[in-house]
Amino acid sequence: MNRSLSDLLQTAQKEQRHIIGLMSGTSLDGLDIALCQVSGSGQETAVQCREFVTIPYSDSEKNLLKRISSVEQASLSDLCYIHTWLGRLHAKFILNALNSWGVQADTIDCIASHGQTIYHLPARDLKEDLEPISSTLQIGDADQISMLTGIPTLSDFRQKHTAAGGEGAPMAGFVDELLFTSADESRILLNIGGIGNFTWLPASGRKSVARFTTDTGPGNTLIDKLTHQFFNLPFDRDAGIASAGTVDESLLGQLLSDPWFDEKEEKTTGPEYFSLEWLRDLVTRAGFAPGSLKPETLIRTVTELSARTIARRIEEFLPEGEKPVIYVSGGGARNPLLIQRISELLPGISVQNSASLGIDPDAKEAIIFAVLANEMLAGEGFRIRTDDQKVQFGKISLPH
Structure with a gap:
């Protein structure tokens, strides 16, 4: 042998x-x-x-x-x-x-x-x-x-x-279930990388409720790409750039109208779909001339897009009345504005860093x-x- x-x-x-x-x-x-x-x-x-x-x-x-x-x-x-x-x-x-x-x-x-x-x-x-x-x-x-x-x-x-x-x-869901299922606490393991995804883990005593995993849409991908394009930086450290801008609700509404966000099923995506070309097309559809939006406004708006689509996806899949604890990992865990907005959009749900579970x-x-x-x-x-x-x-x- x-x-x-x-x-x-x-x-x-x-x-x-x-x-x-x-x-x-x-x-x-x-x-x-x-x-x-x-x-x-x-x-x-x-x-x-x-x-x-x-x-x-x-x-x-x-x-x-x-x-x-x-x-x-x-x-x-x-x-x-x-x-x-x-x-x-x-x-x-x-x-x-x-x-x-x-x-x-x-x-x-x-x-x-x-x-x-x-x-x-x-x-x-x-x-x-x-x-x-x-x-x-x-x-x-x-x-x-x-x-x-x-x-x-x-x-x-x-x-x-x-x-x-x-x-x-x-x-991630296969391993999340092995390592992080709790006897008495329902959990969401949220990873915010280029794309967001989460695993829903009901408390282990509830055998009738199944674990599931799904992508949520863009996580950091659009934030990082715009930050690099306009400021030649790899990412928006501590959300400093986004915090200097404001959400353009007209553009945000156009972004949220993409059919991908309407399909209520477990599914995946990637930066191939949520690309800068995708963003430019929807900016044009929203009636903005090229270069008319401040970089800070664009970055703040796509940060809000990530927060809202993560929160919306969790709400869509979460069984009625559930108040799990959300544990966040990935690069997005270091974006304080993104985490703050997810917390505000999901009132009554605790949002913690995965370090609370002993995982960097x-x-x-x-x-x-x-x-x-x-x-x-x-x-x-x-x-x-x-x-x-x-x-x-x-x-x-x-x-x-």
Whole structure:
């Protein structure tokens, strides 16, 4: 038997596994690296994040990724090259992180690499008369990571979700249910990345109420893109720019009229849909001439859009009379104006940082993929729908 495969089988039998979770979001800030100690599987899963770091992409690295990220057309030569290059870059980042932590690579059981999403295409967003299947594409070749680090690497977690009839997202709900279900507190785990999504977790004593996960629409994506366009900054730190502007209610009404927000079902989206082109089109429809709106007004208005669509989506899906606690993670957790507006729009509901649950809001997504890898190795998997057979997420790349 292949030695690496034999070692991986032994890893599955361990009481504890040391797994590195990786996440690189659509904001292209950098690579989140979480060193997790995971024990058990399924409902018995326990995880501790022992170390965490975000290694930022340089401007040149970010610009290379932008060539192929969430764009309608990209060069095949760029795609081919960047897929391999990114895997090698992530391997270098991992080795640098391990060195800074004083951790030997041979003590790590496996790596769980989400990769970089370059396009997410739910069936409803197809623009041609094609077979209505959902698809999603993440790059950053895991064989490069595995060979350069010497650590077995699991990747491509979203493909099984689409193969089983899902949209490839959100993935967080599977792990949220394992780690954060409470016996007596109903919870919403809200992640505000480029796109917002949340998991509804009824208290575990209420077996008749099912967990569900859905996207909410834009989270940080429009805020970040406008902030970069007008101020050459990666994000609106502490909502300083938005706080200097006012909400244009006419424009906000036009944005909220998009049919995507009217479909009351569990679904996903991406920055491919909620793009600057989408925003420019609706600004024009609202009757504004190009350049007539102050940048601060635009950024304040799209911040309000994110807050209102998150709050509206929660209200639509929340069972009547429920007052759960909302725990927020992702970059949006650091936007005080966004969090304030969500709280004001959902009176009587407590909105807290996920740190209240012992989870670093920046590390949560990397931890999620570490747990998905753990379940692939040592668990029984997950049901995408309640009546489906269980499936495992992830493909294995061995270092030898």
